[in-house]
Amino acid sequence: MEKKAIDWSNLGFSYMETEKRFVSNYKDGKWDAGLLTDNANVVINECAGVLQYAQTCFEGLKAYTTEDGHIVMFRPDLNAKRMADSAKRLMMPAFPEERFLEAVHKVVEANKAFVPPYGSGATLYIRPYMFGSNPVIGVKPADEYQFRVFTTPVGPYFKGGAKPITIRVCDYDRAAPHGTGHVKAGLNYAMSLYAIMEAHSQGYDENMYLDAATRTKVEETGGANFIFITKDQKLVTPKSSTILPSITRRSLMYVAEHYLGMEVEEREVYFDEVKEFAECGLCGTAAVISPVGKVVDHGKEICFPSGMDEMGPVTKKLYDTLTGIQMGHIEAPEGWIHRVC
Numbered sequence: 001m002e003k004k005a006i007d008w009s010n011l012g013f014s015y016m017e018t019e020k021r022f023v024s025n026y027k028d029g030k031w032d033a034g035l036l037t038d039n040a041n042v043v044i045n046e047c048a049g050v051l052q053y054a055q056t057c058f059e060g061l062k063a064y065t066t067e068d069g070h071i072v073m074f075r076p077d078l079n080a081k082r083m084a085d086s087a088k089r090l091m092m093p094a095f096p097e098e099r100f101l102e103a104v105h106k107v108v109e110a111n112k113a114f115v116p117p118y119g120s121g122a123t124l125y126i127r128p129y130m131f132g133s134n135p136v137i138g139v140k141p142a143d144e145y146q147f148r149v150f151t152t153p154v155g156p157y158f159k160g161g162a163k164p165i166t167i168r169v170c171d172y173d174r175a176a177p178h179g180t181g182h183v184k185a186g187l188n189y190a191m192s193l194y195a196i197m198e199a200h201s202q203g204y205d206e207n208m209y210l211d212a213a214t215r216t217k218v219e220e221t222g223g224a225n226f227i228f229i230t231k232d233q234k235l236v237t238p239k240s241s242t243i244l245p246s247i248t249r250r251s252l253m254y255v256a257e258h259y260l261g262m263e264v265e266e267r268e269v270y271f272d273e274v275k276e277f278a279e280c281g282l283c284g285t286a287a288v289i290s291p292v293g294k295v296v297d298h299g300k301e302i303c304f305p306s307g308m309d310e311m312g313p314v315t316k317k318l319y320d321t322l323t324g325i326q327m328g329h330i331e332a333p334e335g336w337i338h339r340v341c
Contacts (some may be wrong), residue, residue, distance in 0.1 A: 004113045008120035011155030013286065018151050022103045025133070026093050026145040028146045034103065036110055040150070049132025049142030056186040057086035058129035060249075060285045061106045063151070063340060065118040066328035071340040073126070074326050076104055083128060083204035086183035091141040092130060101338070104128060107149045108340045114153050118327070121156040157287035162319075164293030164308045165205035165282075167221070169271070173212035174219060174242075181219075181242035188244075192222035206282065208295060210271060211240060218269045220307050221282055224290065225249040228269065229279035229314045231305075235262050236277070238269040248283045248322075253323050254333065262314075275302045279312030289319045 006016075017040050024034030029175035049055045059079045064072055071291040080100035095103075104126055108115070116122035128149045132142025172195045175181025180188060192207075199207050206225075211217040218226055218238050224244040228236045235256040237249055256262040274280070280292040293308035294301055306312030311319060328337075 001112060002043075003115075004152065005110060006114075006116075008116045008122045008153075008155075011116070011122045011153055012156045013157055014152075016114075017151045018111040018153070020107060021148060021150040024095070024103070024147045024327050026097075026147070027143075031093070031095065031099070031147070034099075034147070036106060042146070042148070044131075044133050044146075045135045047135035047137055049134065049136040052136055053132070053139060054185075054187040055090055055092060055132035055136075055142055056130065056192070057083060057090055057092065057184050058127060058186060059083045059184060061104070061128075062116050062128045062285060063116055063124040063126060064326055067118050068328060069118070071108065071112055071115050072326075072328070072330070073104065073108065073338040073340060075247055075251065075336050076101055076338050077335070079128070081141065082184060082245065082247070083130070086185060087130060089180060089183045090185055092132070092145055095128075095147045100128065103147075103149050103341055105338070107151055108248075110202075111151045112341060114151065116153055122153055124151050125154045126151050152246060157290075162287065162289070162291055162311055163307070164291040164304075164311070166203075166294045166296065166308075167206040167282075167292055168202065168204040168296040169295065170199070170201055170207035170209050172207075172209075174209035174222065177213050177242060178209075179242060182244060184244060186318070188221065196222050204296065206290075211242070216270055216272070218271055218274065219243050223283035223286075224284035225317050226269070227252060227281045227283055227289070227315075227318075228274070228277040229312060231276070231278045232260060233278075233314055234265060235314075235318075236265045236267065236269060239266045240268070246283055248285060248288060251322055251336075252283055252289070252318050255318060255325070258318055258333075259321050269296075277304065279306045279315050280304050281315045281318075283310075288323060289315055291315055292298045
């Protein structure tokens with residue numbers, strides 16, 4: 001099958017319309033069969049629940065071309081489960097997990113000409129999302145919903161290699177105790193926009209959010225979980241009921257323990273101990289791991305021994321092992337790789 005005539009090596013991380021997307025509607029208490037469509041536009045009433053009360057959630061995952069030419073996805077079953085959890089928390093009908101897997105499979109297969117070739121550094125980003133679609137003026141859940149999946153080819157998150165970034169301790173709160181920080185709700189990301197733009201204007205790449213209750217414990221950034229490496233090469237990651245359960249983070253924890261023989265701890269991480277770690281990274285679908293070289297706490301700098309020039313050595317091993325599994329160079333644990341074609 002011929003690939004599209006795209007300059008794969010110069011793709012950015014931005015939207016490019018592809019040929020097909022999946023759409024299913026929920027009405028009268030059930031989801032319809034759904035279909036693939038050429039139409040990239042969404043038409044809804046001006047009073048739709050998503051527009052009035054932000055009743056929406058989403059997911060993000062990728063499809064890759066492996067060295068042997070197959071197109072695969074990485075752990076889409078976990079995205080299906082997480083989206084179902086998000087929907088339930090937002091009083092939305094969960095899209096059945098097995099149907100989620102069928103939908104993302106069909107959309108990738110229908111757009112396989114847009115899946116970047118092996119070695120290009122680019123991937124096909126997959127965005128499933130759901131929203132309240134019928135008119136709602138009272139503060140209540142919508143009665144009708146739409147589930148959609150689209151794809152877009154994207155370049156590597158870091159062109160020229162992943163250079164360590166500088167982040168700041170944020171004065172704003174990302175999520176309240178007992179709130180929606182643990183689900184992938186659109187409103188969580190809307191709330192982070194002011195803080196991230198402020199950080200950028202001050203010369204920082206990201207925010208480090210502390211827990212809203214005590215402001216003593218590390219939580220996450222606006223869109224990624226933290227991992228830390230201790231001086232004796234142990235992986236530590238924050239545990240909290242208000243951070244998103246990152247699929248990348250969970251995968252890195254498994255890789256650290258079972259592939260690299262590291263000790264792994266998921267626990268509360270107090271900000272006071274950050275200065276004692278040897279390496280720090282942000283993990284998520286887009287970049288896998290973004291190395292952090294420096295944390296600035298209101299003018300006071302915490303510089304990690306791994307430095308500002310390149311990934312720390314342990315973080316690099318984690319990154320290389322996980323991407324090796326995704327690309328088919330390293331044997332994956334059972335069930336991690338979903339082959340599309």
